[in-house]
Amino acid sequence: MTDTLASPNADTGQQDYKARQAARQELDRLWASGTEFLGTEYAILGGAMSWVSERNLVSAISNAGGFGVIACGAMTPALLEAEIAATQALTKKPFGVNLITMHPQLDELVQVCLRAHVGHIVLAGGIPPSSAVRAAKDGGASVIGFAPALVLAKRLIRMGVDALVIEGAEAGGHVGPVSLTVLAQEILPHITAVPVFVAGGIARGDAITGFLEQGAAGAQLGTRFAAAAESIAHPRFKEAFIRANARDALTSVQLDPRFPVIPVRGLVNDGSQRFLTHQAETLRRFQAGELSKDEAQLEIEHFWAGSLRRAVIDGDVETGSVMAGQSVGMVRSVQSVEDIISELVEQAVEALMRRSGRREH
Numbered sequence: 078m079t080d081t082l083a084s085p086n087a088d089t090g091q092q093d094y095k096a097r098q099a100a101r102q103e104l105d106r107l108w109a110s111g112t113e114f115l116g117t118e119y120a121i122l123g124g125a126m127s128w129v130s131e132r133n134l135v136s137a138i139s140n141a142g143g144f145g146v147i148a149c150g151a152m153t154p155a156l157l158e159a160e161i162a163a164t165q166a167l168t169k170k171p172f173g174v175n176l177i178t179m180h181p182q183l184d185e186l187v188q189v190c191l192r193a194h195v196g197h198i199v200l201a202g203g204i205p206p207s208s209a210v211r212a213a214k215d216g217g218a219s220v221i222g223f224a225p226a227l228v229l230a231k232r233l234i235r236m237g238v239d240a241l242v243i244e245g246a247e248a249g250g251h252v253g254p255v256s257l258t259v260l261a262q263e264i265l266p267h268i269t270a271v272p273v274f275v276a277g278g279i280a281r282g283d284a285i286t287g288f289l290e291q292g293a294a295g296a297q298l299g300t301r302f303a304a305a306a307e308s309i310a311h312p313r314f315k316e317a318f319i320r321a322n323a324r325d326a327l328t329s330v331q332l333d334p335r336f337p338v339i340p341v342r343g344l345v346n347d348g349s350q351r352f353l354t355h356q357a358e359t360l361r362r363f364q365a366g367e368l369s370k371d372e373a374q375l376e377i378e379h380f381w382a383g384s385l386r387r388a389v390i391d392g393d394v395e396t397g398s399v400m401a402g403q404s405v406g407m408v409r410s411v412q413s414v415e416d417i418i419s420e421l422v423e424q425a426v427e428a429l430m431r432r433s434g435r436r437e438h
Contacts, residue, residue: 100429104286104422110272111295114219114240116171116196118142120295121285121418122242122274123302125149125175125199126250126400128389129310130302132160136167137307137414145172146199154185161193173197173221178205184212191216199242202251204229210237221274225253227263230273240272242297247278249300249342249402252328265292280404282424286432289425298421300402306413311392315411317344317399323406332356335370336363336377344399348384351396355380 105112111120123130123138125148135145147164149157157174164172174190176183178200187209190198198213199221213220214237222238224230230241243264245257255263257277265273265288272294279285285296303310304318327345330353331338338356343349356377363373381398388397412420 096430096433097426100426100433103429103433104289104425107286107289108293108295111274111293114272114294115144117144119418119422120144120274121421122146122173122276122295122297124248124276124297124299125201126299126303127151128386129308130175131309132163132167134302134305134308134414135164135172136170137305138302138418139168139170139172141415141418143414143418144197147172147174149174149176149180149186151177151180152186154182154189157186158189158193161190161195165193171196173199175199175201176209177202178209179203183209187212187216191218197221199223200238204232205236205238207236214239224264224273225255225260227267230264230268234268234270238271240274240294241268242274242276244297245275245277246328246342247403248276249303249326249405250400252277252340252342254340261288261291261293278402278404280407282421282426283428285421286425286428298404300404301408301417302414303401304408304411305417306411310389311394313392313394314389314399317394318401318405318408319410321401321405321408323403326401326403326405333360336360336374338377341381341398341400342402344394344401344405346395346397346399348381348396348398352380 108120119142121143123145125146127148127150130146130148135147138145147160174195176186176198179202180186196218198218200209201223205222210220219239221240221242222233224233224241224243243260245260246252246254247257257275261275274295274297275288275293276297279296279298280301304315321344325344326342328340328342329338359373359376362368384398385400387393388399
């Protein structure tokens with residue numbers, strides 16, 4: 078009698094196990110081009126965030142099966158060399174290095190990566206010089222570029238870039254004007270020659286599944302990892318993420334088109350209001366003849382100098398630049414990187430189970 082009563086539950090459990098296995102295999106199939114390109118278990122990249130994406134977070138992402146990326150930012154070649162070595166001491170798994178194309182020592186930084194046998198170099202912040210792409214590839218590295226439009230995606234592929242990231246305006250930090258939803262529709266159906274990773278506003282595995290089914294090779298996340306336990310960001314920085322809603326992560330406001338402001342998405346705080354006041358006062362001084370146009374532009378651009386470091390390292394979340402994507406509204410606690418990635422994979426598997434009709438909810 079006991080066996081008869083237990084049998085349906087046992088059958089249900091076995092069916093659930095098989096369904097989950099099948100969904101996991103389907104996920105592996107969907108992002109196979111991404112995992113093969115990165116050399117990882119999961120096609121999940123860590124976004125390169127200045128002051129945040131350093132040895133500790135990068136190695137934690139790679140050790141958990143994802144792909145960590147060092148944010149070189151304004152580092153000198155010597156500093157980058159030390160950071161790569163420190164990261165390699167913490168992980169034997171693949172990771173990449175993000176280089177800003179406008180860095181005055183870009184060529185030297187590429188050589189630093191090649192000497193350290195970094196397998197993937199990410200060139201961000203504009204169309205990379207063809208010489209940098211060629212040098213990286215000749216040195217044996219794969220090159221990843223950022224494509225904010227289809228025409229630029231095609232141009233990068235012609236230049237020899239091996240993979241692309243398409244990042245929507247929902248992302249944190251420096252952003253373009255177009256949402257990931259639109260970029261994905263514009264680019265994914267037409268770019269099949271190289272893996273394309275999606276980024277911007279992604280915080281859940283079921284969202285990743287949706288983009289994979291559209292043709293993406295994987296996803297890049299920044300905001301969730303910035304608040305991870307392994308992130309060196311100040312506890313007040315992480316607490317600001319946990320308190321925030323999506324609507325709190327806005328792009329910087331430009332008061333006058335004569336003085337362009339690079340759009341940067343971050344949490345609105347006292348610093349945001351002071352920036353508006355600073356712009357208004359600078360405009361007044363320009364119109365009064367106290368400043369030339371170039372001087373006024375520099376005054377505006379220099380306002381945020383050092384402010385990201387103040388927020389991330391010192392915990393000044395009131396006047397510092399708390400860069401965050403709109404996905405910050407889904408950051409509800411400080412989690413380990415391993416838990417974040419496990420959660421993302423589980424959500425992706427659950428989504429595939431639902432879509433295949435294998436599970437009723």
